[in-house]
Amino acid sequence: xxxxxxxxxxxxxxxxxxxxxxxxxxxxxxxxxxxxxxxxxxxxxxxxxxxxxxxxxxxxxxxxxxxxxxxxxxxxxxxxxxxxxxxxxxxxxxxxxxxxxxxxxxxxxxxxxxxxxxxxxxxxxxxxxxxxxxxxxxxxxxxxxxxxxxxxxxxxxxxxxxxxxxxxxxx
Numbered sequence: 001x002x003x004x005x006x007x008x009x010x011x012x013x014x015x016x017x018x019x020x021x022x023x024x025x026x027x028x029x030x031x032x033x034x035x036x037x038x039x040x041x042x043x044x045x046x047x048x049x050x051x052x053x054x055x056x057x058x059x060x061x062x063x064x065x066x067x068x069x070x071x072x073x074x075x076x077x078x079x080x081x082x083x084x085x086x087x088x089x090x091x092x093x094x095x096x097x098x099x100x101x102x103x104x105x106x107x108x109x110x111x112x113x114x115x116x117x118x119x120x121x122x123x124x125x126x127x128x129x130x131x132x133x134x135x136x137x138x139x140x141x142x143x144x145x146x147x148x149x150x151x152x153x154x155x156x157x158x159x160x161x162x163x164x165x166x167x168x169x170x171x
Contacts, residue, residue, distance in 0.1 A: 003121050005096055006032065006089040008040050010116025010142050012059050014086055014153035015161065023090065023105075023164045024098055032087035039119055040087055044143065060086040064152050086153055090115070105167045111156045114142050 020030040032040060044058055062077040080086075090102065096118060106112050117135035 004091070004093045005118050005120045006036055006091045007096065007099060007115045007118045008032070009088040009090070009113050010139055011113035012086060012151075012153045013088060013111070013113050013156050015088065015156050015158055017158045019158055021158065021161050021165070023102060023161075026093040027098060027102060028091045029161050029164075030089060030091055032089045036089065036119065037085070037087045043117065059153075088113075102164065105164045108167055109156075109160055109163065111154050111160060113154075113156070114139075116143060 018031070020028050022028050041058060057077055057079060061080060063080055065076045065078055067074040067076065090099070092099070099115070099118075103115055106115075116139040120132040120134060122132060
């Protein structure tokens with residue numbers, strides 16, 4: 001039986017003036033927590049096996065610094081302190097039947113973002129696993145595009161995130 005889940009925000013965003021926000025009942029936009037971050041990293045690193053051009057450090061862990069020379073530009077990734085890393089989720093209890101409405105609402109924001117996949121927390125199955133995964137279509141392509149893009153996170157204000165509360169229609 002599904003107890004809870006988190007929908008990982010695949011887009012590289014940084015939230016200004018961050019605070020957790022309940023978007024609709026039982027659906028909270030927040031930073032991912034310890035074991036959630038570990039599982040997200042694991043899932044993302046699984047896809048890098050097939051994409052050698054992707055860096056070892058994930059974009060959510062780094063900031064990109066630019067060095068300009070006369071004829072070229074060089075990019076470096078610097079590791080961010082743990083508290084500044086950019087793993088954002090929408091956490092929910094019970095099922096996620098309202099998630100498509102939330103995704104539609106997010107697409108109306110000035111700085112929209114994409115949900116990549118869901119981590120589903122259940123009672124242990126026969127193998128003892130408690131975490132499952134469900135992904136939205138095309139999330140790997142979105143991640144690879146985001147990863148290859150030599151750009152820092154898009155800044156999104158917490159007030160913009162709060163606007164989702166006003167534009168989400170719940171069935």
